[in-house]
Amino acid sequence: MEGPLTPTKRAMPTDARQIRSRKALNSALLALLEERSFDQLTIREITARAGTGYATFFRHYPDKEALLSDVATDEIAHLLAMTTPILYESNSYESTLALCRYVAEHARLWSALLTGGAAAIVRNEFIDQARALVEEARTTPDWLPSDLGVVHGTGSTFDILAWWLGEKNDLKVQDVATILHRLVIAPLIGDKIEKRIPTP
Template sequence: METERNEADRRRRRSQLLLKQSFAELMREKGFTAMTIQDITDRADVHRGTFYAHFPDKFALLEQSIRDKFRQILERELPPDAGWNPEHLLMLVRIVLDHVRSLYGRCSPIDTVNPLFESSVRDELAELLQLWLQKLRADQADWTIHVDTMALMTSWSIFGAAVQWSKSYEDISVDEMTHRVVAVLTEGAGRFANNDKKM
């Protein structure tokens, strides 16, 4: 029974890998809009039913591919023990800035890929930040901020800054923008609130 389950899992992983590889090749050759599910299954040499066993449509496959790629970049660029501290935040923000700029340099603003790219990267970023913040919160019993809210807002802040910078602020270097974003995250509005109380 265990052997059969392992074999089924292995076949499932192999089919999913073939579909993702075929999808990546077709993205380079034809682009997302022109490719069909039939193109993907023909290239992967699997039945259409196999595709639908893994993904409801090609948008879901695109979303998964975007998240996989971004996750691989994070795993490659960040140390295994990365967490919420200035050094690792600098690294993370730099990664996001570079990644967003690389995509916006290749995709038209009206391309259907962009909204999925944005939500996929933001979601993956929020999940990573949630892990970092959960570890941090474990060390600070008096912390009253909800981790999921903090992770969500931080991911939007980093990603939003990256998108705006990649479109509008070419005169600001990636290093300068990285430091600006991290300063907001580590100092934030709290300093303004404290200054307001002193007035």
Template sequence: MSTEDRRSRRTRRLLRDALVALALERGYANVKVEDITERADLGRATFYKHYADKDALLSQVVSDLLEELHARLLPLVPASSVGFTGKPVLEMFRHALEERDLYRVILRGEGDGRALREFMDARTAAAAKVFQARADYRGVSPRIDIEVLARAWVGEQTAVMRWWLEADQPELSPEEITGMLHDLSLRGRHWANGFDGDPADG
């Protein structure tokens, strides 16, 4: 990597960290480009060399996060396309813990919800692809529309993840959270509530 590339990467990281910290402190709507450059200790000209405005910075930050997450999940897709392993969910929760502040900004819906929609759409598309591949492999037809199924699954995960990340000190480990979601997915809410037998009987 050239000196210029290293300098550019460092600059983008400083701007990213400044945006995330300020969005958590003040709310994204109250953050200006001047605030970001001041926190990053960079000039405005440097900011505009890389981004048109703060929305462009946020969009790039989310895209980078999704690209990194995709790279981490990609090796786990083949096994998940055959059976539900829970490993991609565990890896995502581990990633969220490593990038806790950025995930909190996204899951709070900062930036008029654009970052959250981008995150949800990307995760839904990935889930739908895996669900369909799993159904095809097993020779079954989903009883619920794949898009609805994927959005319900992703929505459940992200709701739990936001609650988990907003805690000052998460009490549950990624493994514990994933185990619960795994059981809920395989056994259902009726079982999770402590009931046995036919749900219609209760």
């Protein structure tokens, strides 16, 4: 079944100038998200930062949410590529901690992705990309269908991170990593939690 981002993927340009424009718009949004929240940004600001014309934007995207979705595809791929290999090695807590650190270091961007207007699209993309990696992953417990494991694990991870970024709380990166690992990761892959969480 095709996900919500499929139309954007189909529209990927092949002309060098169009590719440059699209990359510039993506980079501009990433840079602006480090300064202000997504809801505060306008298309004119994005195109000004990208050095492209206002009309050029609409040759690539119907609105700024579609641009955010495009950015999300790349960011999710980067996040999964960084954390998934570690997850199936000896210490899944380290992978969980690396994921939480990365999200914290790019909090404005991930807040926009996880809690903004395109959150449902981003969630589906997160799950779809994780599904593509499932064949390389360690098998889930015998009683759990592997696809359900991916949907539950990825969806729950998304929801916990969205809660963390969307709520006003004092939880540190290590606190969130511990919660995520205990609630989702360790039960899913059969880790013994007490051996994965380092003592202070």
